[in-house]
Amino acid sequence: MSVMLLEPREFRLLDGLRLNPRKSFGGKVRGERLTKKKGVSIEFDDYREYAEGDDLRHLDWNVLARLDAPVMRTYRDEEDLALYVLLDSSASMGFGEPTKYSAASKFCCAMAYVALNGGDAVVPRILGRKEANPITMRGRANYPRVVAWVTQSRDLESSSVGLTASLRAFAAQSARAGVVLIVSDGLDPDIASALRILGGRGHEVLFLQILSDVEIDPDIEGDLRLLDAETGRATEVTANSYVLKEYRRRLQEHNQSIVDVVRRIGGRYALVRPDQAIDEVLQHVLKREGWVK
Amino acid sequence: MTLQNPGVLSILLPLVGLILVLYILKMKRRDMRVPATFLWPERVEEIRANALFQKLRPTWLLFLQLLALLLAVIALAKPQTQQKGLAGEVTVFVIDASASMSATDVQPSRFAEAKRLALEGIRGAKATDRIAIIEAGPTPRVISSLSNDPAREAAALDQLQPSDAEGAVGDAMRLAAALVGGIDGARIVLLSDGDFEHITNFSRGKAAVVYRSIGTSDDNLSVSALGAAETPKGRQLFCGIKNHGSKPFGGTLSLYADGKVIDSLKTPNIGPNTQWGRTISAPAGARIFEAKLDSPDFLKSDNYAVAIADPNSALHVLLVTKGDLFLERALSLDPRVTLDKSPDVPASEMAGRGTGAYDIVVFDGIPEQPVKARGVLCFGAAGTSSPVTASGSAAKPKFVSAEKKVLLDNVDIGATFVDKQQVVRPKASGEVVAQSSAGPLVVTSQDQGKRQVYVAFEPLNSDFPLQVGFPIFVANSLDFLTGGSSSQTLSVKVGQPFSLPITEEAKLTSPDGDTTVLKPTGSALTIRETRRVGVYLLDVKGKTQKIYASLRSDRASTIRPEKNLDLGGGEVKASQSPSRFADFWRPLILLCLLVLAAEWWLFARKS
Numbered sequence: 001m002s003v004m005l006l007e008p009r010e011f012r013l014l015d016g017l018r019l020n021p022r023k024s025f026g027g028k029v030r031g032e033r034l035t036k037k038k039g040v041s042i043e044f045d046d047y048r049e050y051a052e053g054d055d056l057r058h059l060d061w062n063v064l065a066r067l068d069a070p071v072m073r074t075y076r077d078e079e080d081l082a083l084y085v086l087l088d089s090s091a092s093m094g095f096g097e098p099t100k101y102s103a104a105s106k107f108c109c110a111m112a113y114v115a116l117n118g119g120d121a122v123v124p125r126i127l128g129r130k131e132a133n134p135i136t137m138r139g140r141a142n143y144p145r146v147v148a149w150v151t152q153s154r155d156l157e158s159s160s161v162g163l164t165a166s167l168r169a170f171a172a173q174s175a176r177a178g179v180v181l182i183v184s185d186g187l188d189p190d191i192a193s194a195l196r197i198l199g200g201r202g203h204e205v206l207f208l209q210i211l212s213d214v215e216i217d218p219d220i221e222g223d224l225r226l227l228d229a230e231t232g233r234a235t236e237v238t239a240n241s242y243v244l245k246e247y248r249r250r251l252q253e254h255n256q257s258i259v260d261v262v263r264r265i266g267g268r269y270a271l272v273r274p275d276q277a278i279d280e281v282l283q284h285v286l287k288r289e290g291w292v293k
Numbered sequence: 294m295t296l297q298n299p300g301v302l303s304i305l306l307p308l309v310g311l312i313l314v315l316y317i318l319k320m321k322r323r324d325m326r327v328p329a330t331f332l333w334p335e336r337v338e339e340i341r342a343n344a345l346f347q348k349l350r351p352t353w354l355l356f357l358q359l360l361a362l363l364l365a366v367i368a369l370a371k372p373q374t375q376q377k378g379l380a381g382e383v384t385v386f387v388i389d390a391s392a393s394m395s396a397t398d399v400q401p402s403r404f405a406e407a408k409r410l411a412l413e414g415i416r417g418a419k420a421t422d423r424i425a426i427i428e429a430g431p432t433p434r435v436i437s438s439l440s441n442d443p444a445r446e447a448a449a450l451d452q453l454q455p456s457d458a459e460g461a462v463g464d465a466m467r468l469a470a471a472l473v474g475g476i477d478g479a480r481i482v483l484l485s486d487g488d489f490e491h492i493t494n495f496s497r498g499k500a501a502v503v504y505r506s507i508g509t510s511d512d513n514l515s516v517s518a519l520g521a522a523e524t525p526k527g528r529q530l531f532c533g534i535k536n537h538g539s540k541p542f543g544g545t546l547s548l549y550a551d552g553k554v555i556d557s558l559k560t561p562n563i564g565p566n567t568q569w570g571r572t573i574s575a576p577a578g579a580r581i582f583e584a585k586l587d588s589p590d591f592l593k594s595d596n597y598a599v600a601i602a603d604p605n606s607a608l609h610v611l612l613v614t615k616g617d618l619f620l621e622r623a624l625s626l627d628p629r630v631t632l633d634k635s636p637d638v639p640a641s642e643m644a645g646r647g648t649g650a651y652d653i654v655v656f657d658g659i660p661e662q663p664v665k666a667r668g669v670l671c672f673g674a675a676g677t678s679s680p681v682t683a684s685g686s687a688a689k690p691k692f693v694s695a696e697k698k699v700l701l702d703n704v705d706i707g708a709t710f711v712d713k714q715q716v717v718r719p720k721a722s723g724e725v726v727a728q729s730s731a732g733p734l735v736v737t738s739q740d741q742g743k744r745q746v747y748v749a750f751e752p753l754n755s756d757f758p759l760q761v762g763f764p765i766f767v768a769n770s771l772d773f774l775t776g777g778s779s780s781q782t783l784s785v786k787v788g789q790p791f792s793l794p795i796t797e798e799a800k801l802t803s804p805d806g807d808t809t810v811l812k813p814t815g816s817a818l819t820i821r822e823t824r825r826v827g828v829y830l831l832d833v834k835g836k837t838q839k840i841y842a843s844l845r846s847d848r849a850s851t852i853r854p855e856k857n858l859d860l861g862g863g864e865v866k867a868s869q870s871p872s873r874f875a876d877f878w879r880p881l882i883l884l885c886l887l888v889l890a891a892e893w894w895l896f897a898r899k900s
């Protein structure tokens with residue numbers, strides 16, 4: 001794997017793509033995203049009466065000539081879009097071949113690259129541990145910092161905070177609303193409520209769920225004591241056809257609950273496997289579902 | 294249900310305890326790390342080995358294993374069930390086909406009822422039960438050997454016919470014992486009315502004897518006596534009627550002479566076990582007298598009797614011998630002969646005044662003595678009254694010559710090896726018929742109404758009894774001694790086999806009109822087909838001989854159904870519904886295997 005995590009071919013695929021949020025969000029700095037705020041851009045928004053002190057450059061001379069009334073042209077402002085990249089680093093992400101975490105890292109990098117390339121602000125966050133003050137990255141030149149951030153976060157066993165708790169903590173921060181990209185396996189029983197809170201904060205949630213074959217079609221049998229990778233909780237089961245069937249039913253119900261919540265809060269959801277290539281995910285998931293354009 | 298081995302049940306509780314201990318041992322499970330456990334159902338099935346104790350949790354596997362154990366232990370205890378029915382695992386049905394079984398006190402007849410019971414037993418038998426059927430007629434006969442083919446057994450049973458003869462039930466029982474006496478749990482089922490000769494020398498072996506008594510009444514009259522005799526008053530015909538039942542009743546007696554009715558009379562009510570007789574004048578010249586009784590009794594075959602007024606049609610023969618089965622059998626084969634056997638001549642038969650009881654006396658190796666009988670046949674021991682005078686003995690004489698006499702018709706005496714013979718010299722009345730190197734071999738004489746045949750050797754000192762000509766020689770001798778050839782009319786006892794010196798194929802027509810073609814064996818024609826009372830016609834090359842078969846047997850006419858039988862080895866009581874013990878462990882083992890299969894299937898599914 002490249003030190004940039006993505007291959008040149010994949011960079012070429014990502015070049016020219018832009019994030020395609022359903023909502024418009026206010027930014028902090030001038031950027032390339034139209035906002036609802038009035039400002040300086042070439043995108044006409046409305047007319048208003050002239051007020052003293054207004055910049056005469058925006059006076060509509062044609063209207064003044066026909067109606068003899070000074071009318072000002074107003075424009076939509078263009079600001080940057082905040083993309084919060086939330087990477088799940090809980091212990092459960094260490095399963096799969098390749099591991100879900102490595103695949104998630106690549107997807108995060110890809111989406112961050114798209115955002116940086118589009119002039120958006122990228123705020124990377126690690127789910128599963130307490131983190132120092134987040135940094136905001138802008139511009140393609142910051143992509144290596146994203147890679148460094150992903151690489152430094154690889155110690156999955158040191159996760160101390162649960163997925164739900166991390167999401168709640170993120171929602172509790174007074175960060176400006178933006179697009180929240182969550183790349184996670186979603187294996188937390190309370191994740192739906194945390195997502196609902198995120199939606200309530202005005203974020204547009206993009207939930208990219210990564211599940212490996214270990215979760216989707218577990219190949220186990222016999223009398224087992226299952227140990228939870230995150231909590232260490234033990235569950236005794238006799239893995240037979242009934243149990244496996246029940247497990248699959250519960251997994252489907254759990255995933256469906258995530259899908260329902262994400263759609264209810266106006267977000268987007270996609271399920272991928274860790275062995276899927278970036279181009280395949282781009283082509284068949286992200287582009288088709290309108291995550292990027 | 295009973296248990297043959299109840300002690301096995303004592304291992305049930307320890308084994309149940311062992312299984313329960315295995316179930317309360319705590320399972321040692323394999324640890325496996327998974328991404329999350331909240332999706333896994335808390336479902337635990339204890340199906341494998343354990344290490345530490347835990348609380349017993351009832352499961353279907355435990356239930357099935359306990360059930361299989363219970364079934365296996367009960368099967369080991371060898372349970373048996375008691376079942377009603379005539380047939381056992383190995384059964385021989387002995388069906389009495391004697392005359393008394395034709396009684397109609399049970400509709401349609403006792404014999405038909407016996408067949409019905411046997412058929413019921415065959416149909417009620419299990420598929421693995423083996424059944425044989427023996428007919429206890431005049432000669433016992435295995436009509437179906439041991440098999441488990443109900444269709445074949447039923448077909449054989451259907452072919453079974455009653456007879457009017459006395460049945461050899463004893464021989465049939467011995468035959469049955471020989472068939473199954475060595476088999477554990479075998480059963481001999483006797484379907485009879487119990488009216489047969491007392492059985493001796495019977496050993497049932499390992500088999501059980503079940504006697505099913507058939508019959509309800511003993512009402513029976515029989516023609517017990519019929520005979521013509523020359524008296525000073527002329528020829529008289531005596532007829533006797535006997536009541537064999539337990540209540541008095543009578544009937545109508547009709548007497549015939551040469552087929553014409555000569556008298557018909559109503560008998561008084563005859564008391565139980567009482568004989569009533571009537572003597573009437575018989576027409577002169579008549580030869581065949583018949584008596585027919587019409588009465589409301591239950592056995593018809595003994596209501597008929599025949600008497601032939603021909604001195605040669607019935608011969609009373611006394612055999613004076615130390616024992617010679619060959620000679621005895623050769624004499625018995627002649628249907629005219631009523632044979633008595635004695636080691637010496639009774640004083641009443643010695644020559645003197647009056648007439649003797651015997652027509653012919655046969656001396657077999659015992660010196661001939663003067664007797665009242667009109668014919669004497671002497672083998673190897675000439676006496677003072679013999680037509681020869683003895684002068685010594687010779688060993689291994691050579692045959693020299695034989696005259697062409699009727700006595701030696703169809704007899705090749707030249708081929709006979711004689712080990713020892715008497716050396717004799719014929720008297721003036723003696724005519725030498727055959728000659729050997731040691732002198733006369735066969736000598737005959739006729740003098741003053743008395744005829745004699747002398748044979749210079751004893752049958753047992755030669756191979757003569759083993760030759761086909763021996764019974765013919767005996768029959769020819771009887772013909773010679775009675776002064777003529779065999780009568781054209783015979784009276785025989787029904788069911789008793791007899792032989793006639795006939796070398797041609799013959800056709801026998803029964804009273805029912807059925808015909809049977811008989812082929813001679815060697816130089817004699819043996820007739821066994823006279824099973825029913827009546828007149829048989831024997832047609833030999835167009836020449837017809839009448840054979841009258843009648844049943845005159847006190848034993849056969851007694852039709853009182855016997856409730857208990859003495860079979861030599863002990864008393865056997867009549868049983869209505871004999872029971873049998875059937876092993877029940879096979880279905881249990883099968884069920885146990887099914888339960889184990891279900892347990893395995895469940896285990897495989899849970900695994």
